[in-house]
Amino acid sequence: MNDLRDLYEEVILDHNRNPRNFQKNPPDANRHAHGHNPLCGDDFTVHLTVKDDKIVDVGFEGVGCAISTASASLMTEAIMGKTVEEAKQIFGNVHHMLTEQGEDADTSTDVGKLAVLSGVKEYPMRVKCATLAWHVMDAALENRDDVVTTE
Numbered sequence: 001m002n003d004l005r006d007l008y009e010e011v012i013l014d015h016n017r018n019p020r021n022f023q024k025n026p027p028d029a030n031r032h033a034h035g036h037n038p039l040c041g042d043d044f045t046v047h048l049t050v051k052d053d054k055i056v057d058v059g060f061e062g063v064g065c066a067i068s069t070a071s072a073s074l075m076t077e078a079i080m081g082k083t084v085e086e087a088k089q090i091f092g093n094v095h096h097m098l099t100e101q102g103e104d105a106d107t108s109t110d111v112g113k114l115a116v117l118s119g120v121k122e123y124p125m126r127v128k129c130a131t132l133a134w135h136v137m138d139a140a141l142e143n144r145d146d147v148v149t150t151e
């Protein structure tokens with residue numbers, strides 16, 4: 001597990017220091033959602049440009065801890081160029097990976113480089129930090145204007 005842990009820390013540090021698609025609201029964004037993790041104070045808005053059922057641009061704004069910021073950054077990279085259905089599938093896989101516990105956890109789901117996020121499971125208090133941006137992205141796909149909360 002040490003390799004995964006090292007990789008986890010490396011990726012979280014990198015994406016927190018240099019978050020991708022951060023402070024960006026694409027001028028033609030047509031789907032938006034806002035979410036909050038009261039346990040930690042993470043607070044993000046996700047903007048999506050969806051054209052012909054495809055996510056052609058994505059950005060996020062807000063403030064959060066290193067894990068929530070890095071997870072949001074990874075999320076924007078993961079869904080860029082995907083169809084709405086593919087993005088929902090990725091959300092489902094990541095959510096499953098982060099919330100499934102113990103020996104029964106299904107590790108067969110293909111999440112690619114996002115597997116590094118599973119390192120957060122060593123810090124159960126931070127799992128909601130890691131899932132926040134994904135919930136907000138899912139709400140944005142449905143253009144829900146309620147505030148998403150991890151509670």
Ligand code: ZN
Nearest residue numbers: 040042065129
């Ligand atoms: Zn947090």
